[in-house]
Amino acid sequence: MSITPQDEARVLDLVPKGIYVNGEWRDSSDKSVIDVIDPATGKVLAQVANATPQDGQDALTAAHNAQAAWAKTSPRSRAEILRKAFDKVTEMADEFAILMALEMGKPVAEARGEVAYGSEFLRWFSEETTHQAGRFATAPDGKMRIMVQKRPVGPSLFITPWNFPLAMATRKIAPAIAAGCTMIIKPAALTPMTTLLFAKVLEEVGLPKGVLNVIQTQSAGAVTGPLIKDSRLRKLSFTGSTGIGRRLIADSADQVLRVSMELGGNAPIVIFEDADMEKALAGTMLAKLRNMGEACTAANRVIVHESIAEEFSTKLAAKMAALKVARGTEDGANIGPMIDSKSRDSIHELVQDAVDKGAKVLTGGSVPAGEGYFYPPTVLASVPKNARILKEEVFGPVAPVITFKTESEAIALANDTEFGLVAYAFTKDLNRGLRLAESLEVGMFGLNTGIVSNPAAPFGGMKASGLGREGGKEGIEEYLETVYIGIADPFED
Template sequence: MSGTQPSGGASGGANSGSGSGSAMRPAERALLASLPTGLLIDGEWREASDGGTFVVEDPATGAALLAIADATPADGEAALAAAHRAQAGWARTAPRERAEILRRAFDAVTARAEDFALLMTLEMGKPLAESRGEVAYGAEFLRWFSEETSRVSGRYATAPDGRSRLLVLKRPVGPSLFITPWNFPLAMATRKIAPAIAAGCTMVLKPAALTPLTALLFAAVLEEAGLPPGVLNVIPTTSAGRVTGPLVRDPRLRKLSFTGSTEVGRRLIADAADQVLRVSMELGGNAPFLVFEDADLDQAVEGALLAKLRNGGEACTAANRLLVHERVAAEFAERLTARIAAYPVARGTEPGAKLGPLVDAGTRDKVHELVESARADGATVALGGRPVPGPGYFYEPTVLTNVPADARILREEIFGPVAPIVTFADEAEAVALANATEFGLVAYAFTRDLDRGLRLAEELEVGMFGLNTGIVSNPAAPFGGVKQSGIGREGGFEGIEEYLETTYVGIADPFRG
């Protein structure tokens, strides 16, 4: 894998935030040295047009990992121009050929699972076990959409009055811009890129500046799998607005897909209106986690650990508010606190690590600010509640009880390992509390009452619902939210439709005359 190599290479030698004292290992150095560090534009790895670079850091140590090219607006324009030039030929490429590229990419990502897992742990911080899970999840989008590629179909029908025939065709939307977040560096890329490849769309990918290395490795794997030049262009940058803003206003772009905060999503939707772009938006969440009085508490605690602490709480699907029936709240809180207290906090590469660092100092400080705000509102800190001293951006796993229903921490996305517990008296109050937010991505509920579960599925204002499970993400299922949590769906049968336009052809009656 070629690329522009930074002067001085990767640095190491810093200790983990957990105090384990582990310096960067030879395998880590070797992986970083093998990565492309340039921009991928029209099938070539190149430096930024002004020669600029930026450094990617290890959030467990604060040490530099690698310097990579920092794209400029001119580089963004070149990437879109390449995607535009490649679009017509790529759209005519046989579906089976596109499918085989995706399948080869799936095989390659799976074969290099340890490389991808280690790289994500280094640049994002999550424990290796979770990174391996993300590799399996992210790769599955490649396999799923390889199977969907040849199933894109239309229809031929007789008009109701019998005087004409209706032909309905599907065709690619066209050049697409993807802006992905830092928290799932592989899965958020594959969830967008795989259906676009399947549908016949070319792409420009702007990965998050905090975690761009995984995207660069994945782009190199797609090249090796046979993806033609210009179909995927990758432009990491620290100037996201300056680079992507002109692309959104460029008439050659036909689709914008963004995963990130609702605040940024609103601005992008407004900008996309000028070109009437197709948009997919996967935005913020404020997921309620409901535990009813008849729940299996062991199962509910396990579900809460998954829904709250997966990815260190840095997930839009994380349980943000734990709403527990007043009859079982004390026992649930006691069990959950005992389990969370046993979670080792360490650099993600350390054996047994279950919680790594938060991604940067700003994220850690925001989490602590929310905890302190809840404390001031009258919440009880049952566990944790402080940043971990030392290098890196670690935060203690935290449980809050007696949280007032109007506390700020229940209104804002926490994005950290903090579990605030609120009580409710009955199902009606639980639903009202759950729906009392502008967000509507996902909700979770634990109950043995199937009728109640079905009622909740219809009453909760969310795009996804986990019944007696703390995880809902699945490549075969449509991922997305309602209200201010987004527009559109990713994954499932629905995912490829986001990259297809519908054309209707009216045909004169062949039996006329």
């Protein structure tokens, strides 16, 4: 599908440009706006309303006022809203893909993959909505009956990142709808339009007023800080950096909020000497370059057995060098721009640090001339242990390769990070794979695959990578309270 300027203009016209509070699209209270920038050109794509602290309070009031009625809606009614939303997003796959390519930079082909992935949360939780089970049992001493119920946590605040603007919204909104929680979502100021279009879809399929409120803003702390301190809010879910996550956890303590934190990652991918070379290369490309490397699940440390390291690195560099770097809406684009100049400069700073300390550039490694925030796919070999890129999340299309001799050394290298989101490994030895699954300090593990994300599976990590899980049967539990009711023995006189 060739994307024309007319296609781009049509999609941008579909997006509401206001904030969304209590079922109404409106300007911010001070009429200020956010310039949404095309990262491929550095030029303004559109302007959307810039929410103020007062707008945030209005959104929380709307969510609070809608909570009681929304919690009483039948599970089937909530399920049908989610299913209709799935159908509508699927129908609008091209529009969402073009929009994400414009405001975030990812190639349209990859954006379509995000639409498929993100919409599946709507379908998955539409099916989970009616499966919220309590229990009824006789107490062990026979003197009481134990009844356990599930209830919605209540008004929830979602803070989402710029890198997966649809999937991060659906992954939080869908289970909250399923559980019966009302919501305020603050999408990233860099990529607010996808969330605004999704909110429009939910409005069109019948989500009641006040259940979802959208407050994009460039003053995140000023707008969300007072909400986190407000006793009407009962849940906070954040996806973003570990540093900000730590501060939000501390801020949440006063109100003892339920928190879910999907934070940073520094994923290792371990290639053993018995791995199928072609499958390992393909898996590394997937794990490294999903979303151009701008993903918390991206493989940031390529740990290869020394006996195959030279061959593997050379072939990986050839595959990376063959990719087309271009604007996301251009035909055949594989790698779009980084989200902004700051992100691109941070990536190059980590590459330069590694090179200064002795790493060898096999491909890429330099900032291209011209407009936009592009960075080429890069492979670094002979990366020294003191290079920052082995400790810090690079968040770009850069693969630093290091070597190991033994399985125990590989495990030690993989675990040598404060993060624990995901790890990958390629080996034909199933027993070794099982040992790795039990030894690696991560919440998710991909064995002989470069991708693990699935709406039916629990997404989340350990250590500094966060708290809680999103997706799977576990995902809805993040939005439910457990209530125990003790009942006197009905047979007792």
